Amino acid sequence: MIHFDADSLGEKVLRRFAGGTSRRGILARLGTALVAAPLFPVLPVSRANAAPAKPDRGPEAKTTFARGAQVTDNTKCDYWRYCAIDGALCTCCGGGVHTCPAGAEPSPVSWVGTCVNPEDGKSYLIAYRDCCGKSYCNKCNCDNADRETQIYVPQLNNDIIWCFGTQSMEYHCSTAVLVGAA
Amino acid sequence: MTFAAIKGRFLATATLAVALAGGLPGALAPSAMAAPVAAPIASVEPEQSDVAQLTPPKTSWFFINGGFTSNSSVIYDTVSGKLIGHVETPQLTDLALDPAGKFYYVSSTLWTKGLRGTRQDYVSVFDSVDLKLQADIAMPGRLLVGGRMNNFVVSPDGKFGYVYNMSPASSVNVIDLTARKFVKTVELPGCASLVPVPGVGLSALCSDGSLATLSLAGGKSQITRSDPFFSATDDPIFDNFEVDRGHNQIVMLSYTGKVYTATLGTKPVIAAPFSLQEAAGVPAGSAAPNQVNWYPGGVQQMALHRATGQVYILMHMGEFWSHKAGASEVWQLDLASHKVVKRMAVPGEPRMIAVTQEAAPHLVFAGEDETVYVYDLATGKQAWKLDHAGNGVITVAQPQ
Numbered sequence: 001m002i003h004f005d006a007d008s009l010g011e012k013v014l015r016r017f018a019g020g021t022s023r024r025g026i027l028a029r030l031g032t033a034l035v036a037a038p039l040f041p042v043l044p045v046s047r048a049n050a051a052p053a054k055p056d057r058g059p060e061a062k063t064t065f066a067r068g069a070q071v072t073d074n075t076k077c078d079y080w081r082y083c084a085i086d087g088a089l090c091t092c093c094g095g096g097v098h099t100c101p102a103g104a105e106p107s108p109v110s111w112v113g114t115c116v117n118p119e120d121g122k123s124y125l126i127a128y129r130d131c132c133g134k135s136y137c138n139k140c141n142c143d144n145a146d147r148e149t150q151i152y153v154p155q156l157n158n159d160i161i162w163c164f165g166t167q168s169m170e171y172h173c174s175t176a177v178l179v180g181a182a
Numbered sequence: 183m184t185f186a187a188i189k190g191r192f193l194a195t196a197t198l199a200v201a202l203a204g205g206l207p208g209a210l211a212p213s214a215m216a217a218p219v220a221a222p223i224a225s226v227e228p229e230q231s232d233v234a235q236l237t238p239p240k241t242s243w244f245f246i247n248g249g250f251t252s253n254s255s256v257i258y259d260t261v262s263g264k265l266i267g268h269v270e271t272p273q274l275t276d277l278a279l280d281p282a283g284k285f286y287y288v289s290s291t292l293w294t295k296g297l298r299g300t301r302q303d304y305v306s307v308f309d310s311v312d313l314k315l316q317a318d319i320a321m322p323g324r325l326l327v328g329g330r331m332n333n334f335v336v337s338p339d340g341k342f343g344y345v346y347n348m349s350p351a352s353s354v355n356v357i358d359l360t361a362r363k364f365v366k367t368v369e370l371p372g373c374a375s376l377v378p379v380p381g382v383g384l385s386a387l388c389s390d391g392s393l394a395t396l397s398l399a400g401g402k403s404q405i406t407r408s409d410p411f412f413s414a415t416d417d418p419i420f421d422n423f424e425v426d427r428g429h430n431q432i433v434m435l436s437y438t439g440k441v442y443t444a445t446l447g448t449k450p451v452i453a454a455p456f457s458l459q460e461a462a463g464v465p466a467g468s469a470a471p472n473q474v475n476w477y478p479g480g481v482q483q484m485a486l487h488r489a490t491g492q493v494y495i496l497m498h499m500g501e502f503w504s505h506k507a508g509a510s511e512v513w514q515l516d517l518a519s520h521k522v523v524k525r526m527a528v529p530g531e532p533r534m535i536a537v538t539q540e541a542a543p544h545l546v547f548a549g550e551d552e553t554v555y556v557y558d559l560a561t562g563k564q565a566w567k568l569d570h571a572g573n574g575v576i577t578v579a580q581p582q
Contacts (some may be wrong), residue, residue: 061471064501109350135297136251145506150421151327151390152374153414154348161326164350169326170297172326 041061063146066116077142079124079178084148086158090131090173092140098177100131105166107132110181111158114147123182132163134172193225209433236267238283238310241540247271247574250328256572260544260556263566276334277577284310289324289334289345289421305357321355321364323347328482329575331422333377340429344376344384368403375421377432379446389414393450411452417469424486433486437505439478462522469502479507480533482575487537491517494545496535508533508549530555536576548573
């Protein structure tokens with residue numbers, strides 16, 4: 001059975017984020033939202049997953065999405081990084097795969113997915129950062145759900161509006177930022 | 183324009199019309215030669231604008247949220263197929279019905295300048311007969327997410343509302359609906375999806391695979407957790423579980439198709455799960471890759487007819503992690519016997535399903551194209567097909 005270590009994923013995303021951002025800037029900008037975000041790794045999920053099995057990412061474990069994913073067109077729902085994306089693609093809204101459209105603001109926290117790159121067969125950690133502060137783009141709407149869970153595991157749920165710590169929580173579109181190897 | 187002005191203008195127009203008719207005898211001559219039987223004339227008495235009133239919600243009604251970009255929930259009657267009215271439910275709000283049928287409650291978030299400005303979170307109270315706003319009850323915050331039935335729930339006695347909040351730390355806002363006041367925020371770490379527990383407080387599903395019970399009695403809050411009984415990441419339970427007030431239990435469904443029931447209380451009792459697929463005589467669902475099978479799916483995946491213990495579940499053929507897919511069949515599960523007693527092919531790839539709580543219930547389901555189908559469960563036939571009706575959460579009224 002695929003065993004998914006939600007806690008280490010959350011930690012990895014947060015560490016990567018912390019490594020590339022000034023702490024003072026974060027605190028000034030995010031206030032309580034970001035202070036609360038690092039609580040995720042100590043949520044009870046960490047106890048439930050205390051001794052996880054190694055995730056099986058072999059070709060035989062590929063999901064329906066991974067078997068049909070492509071690497072050339074990031075304005076399509078079957079682009080490999082979008083295995084767990086839900087919402088409008090920012091690539092169709094004047095932005096890019098890791099770029100918010102003009103006037104929008106990227107959310108510093110996000111939900112995460114683990115997607116298989118068809119070119120090398122390896123799994124990568126993808127942070128689905130919402131772009132916020134503008135009305136819903138409503139173009140190229142996708143709803144993929146590999147390893148997506150429910151709102152009691154919020155960092156792995158893609159229905160939640162992830163515009164925490166931004167000036168406005170209005171949702172515009174979603175990006176798929178490559179964090180690193182899973 | 184005032185009513186007097188409208189009336190005066192109408193009289194002037196009517197006088198002019200009569201004068202013109204009288205001045206054109208030639209134009210009327212042919213009809214004057216025909217048989218002088220005039221068609222009955224609808225009332226031409228001057229009218230006043232008025233406003234419709236509703237009855238309190240009926241068990242034959244359903245409320246369908248228009249969807250992500252919509253600002254209202256539409257009320258339809260499953261017996262007549264007619265549109266009854268709209269309850270204002272702006273984007274990403276949650277609707278809850280007063281158990282006594284007097285009010286509609288809407289948990290909302292809006293900014294002072296449309297998409298920007300100061301964020302405001304509040305529960306709006308609407309009278310169920312005239313749909314007029316009674317009050318806005320301000321509160322500290324709420325989770326912004328669509329398609330959830332259990333983020334804003336009302337206690338069975340109608341006295342308290344509970345609003346799930348995530349900032350992103352998890353908590354619950356307690357609202358006194360009688361006094362129409364926010365009471366307090368109670369932390370609920372690692373858990374979400376709420377069900378009121380009479381005399382205790384509420385319960386919620388948690389990321390460690392347990393059911394937490396939040397005791398609110400006596401002004402002091404305390405959280406206890408059941409032993410873990412499911413895996414929140416390997417085979418999650420859909421957070422849109424159903425509540426059976428008559429048996430004081432919740433009915434839950436996992437991605438692979440395991441059916442769980444929990445009897446609520448200070449210490450909830452969780453029954454051993456069973457496989458929905460095996461209940462239908464097909465192999466049990468699996469979380470393993472490359473296993474094509476029938477799986478439950480959608481956004482509002484199941485509906486419980488409480489009086490008869492029948493659960494209607496959206497099913498599709500696929501593999502694990504296809505839990506948001508639209509359905510090709512609805513399976514009718516008899517909870518008492520653990521048997522799937524009927525399988526119905528359904529159109530429209532529905533992702534939302536509800537069942538009215540009438541003695542002769544109607545099944546209501548909707549897919550992404552906003553077409554809503556209403557089936558008469560006595561005959562198994564389609565009663566109504568409602569175009570452009572919505573694709574959001576479907577709410578039904580409970581019997582009084």
